[in-house]
Amino acid sequence: MTLLEIIDQDLIKVPLEGNTKNEVIEELVDLLEKKGCLDDRADVLSQVYAREAMGSTGLEKGIAIPHAKSTGVKSTVLAVGIKPGGIDFNALDGNPSSIFFMILAPPSQSAQHIEILSEIAKATTSAAFCRVLSASRNAEEVLELFNEE
Numbered sequence: 001m002t003l004l005e006i007i008d009q010d011l012i013k014v015p016l017e018g019n020t021k022n023e024v025i026e027e028l029v030d031l032l033e034k035k036g037c038l039d040d041r042a043d044v045l046s047q048v049y050a051r052e053a054m055g056s057t058g059l060e061k062g063i064a065i066p067h068a069k070s071t072g073v074k075s076t077v078l079a080v081g082i083k084p085g086g087i088d089f090n091a092l093d094g095n096p097s098s099i100f101f102m103i104l105a106p107p108s109q110s111a112q113h114i115e116i117l118s119e120i121a122k123a124t125t126s127a128a129f130c131r132v133l134s135a136s137r138n139a140e141e142v143l144e145l146f147n148e149e
Contacts, residue, residue, distance in 0.1 A: 001112045001115055001116065002115070002119060003078075003116060003119040003120065003123065003146065004147065006077065006078045006116060007078055007080065007143065007146055008035070008078075009139045009140065010035050011031050011035055011077070011078060011079045011080065012079070012080045012081070012142045012143060013027065013028070013031055013079075013080070013081045013082075013139065014081070014082040014136050014137060014138050014139055014141070014142060015082055015083060015084050016028075016081040016082060016083040016100065018083070018087070019087055020087065020088075021052070021058075021087065021088065021090065022049075024087060024089070024100060025045070025048055025049070025052075025066055025102070026045070027081065028066070028079040028081055028100060028102040029041060029044055029045055029079075029102070031079045031081075032044075032073075032077055032079050032102070032104065037073060037074060037075075037077045037104075038072055038073055038074070039071070039072050039073065039074060040070070040071065040072030041072065042072070043070050043071060043072030044068070044073055044104060046070075047068035047069065047070040047072070047104075048066055048067070048068045048070075048102075048104075051067060051068045052066065056089060056090035056091065056092070057089075058089035058090050058091030058092065058097045059091060059092055059093075059097075060091065060092055060093040060095070061093070061095075061124065061130050062086055062091075062095065062096065062097055062098040062099055062130060062134055063097060063099045063100075063101070063124050063130065064089045064091065064097035064099070064100050064101070065100075065101045065102075065103065065117065065120060066100065066101075066102050066103075067101075067102065067103040067104065067105075067113070067117065068104055068105075069104075069105050069106065069107045069109075069110065069113060070104055070105075070106065070107075071106060071107065073104040073105065073106055074106070075105075075106065075109065076103070076104070076105040076106075076109045076112040076113055076116065077103070077104050077105075078101060078102065078103055078116060079100075079101075079102040080100065080101055080102075080142060081099075081100040081102075082098060082099060082100070082133070082134060082136050082142065083097070083100065084098065084134070084135075085098065086098035098134045099124070099130060099133055099134050101120050103116050103117060103120075123146065123149050129145070129149065132145060133145055
């Protein structure tokens with residue numbers, strides 16, 4: 001499974017409306033629920049929050065990758081959100097996070113989960129790419145950037 005195979009324009013939200021870590025997490029879960037990707041929203045949220053309690057998934061360069069394995073999801077899915085100006089996500093570098101990738105996978109799909117994490121890490125190594133991505137105005141622009149990458 002590749003990033004291009006899993007990214008879906010209906011699961012990209014620009015701009016995110018949430019102003020806190022929990023609001024952004026719930027907003028991304030909402031996208032997945034509306035698309036019919038979830039069997040159990042409560043379990044998904046519980047697993048995402050449990051993962052965050054182990055250590056923030058806010059990385060560096062404005063990127064956060066909240067993720068979890070949950071029986072509440074049908075298959076490996078990805079939701080993407082852009083929050084202009086960013087929010088405090090307890091990132092490793094202490095800076096606000098503005099680019100969010102939520103990855104959810106059933107426990108039986110650990111390999112796909114890790115593949116997507118790895119592809120996101122590769123795609124976001126370029127500071128220029130991250131700047132352009134965080135300036136995206138809509139889902140179409142985000143999708144186009146990944147198709148060009």
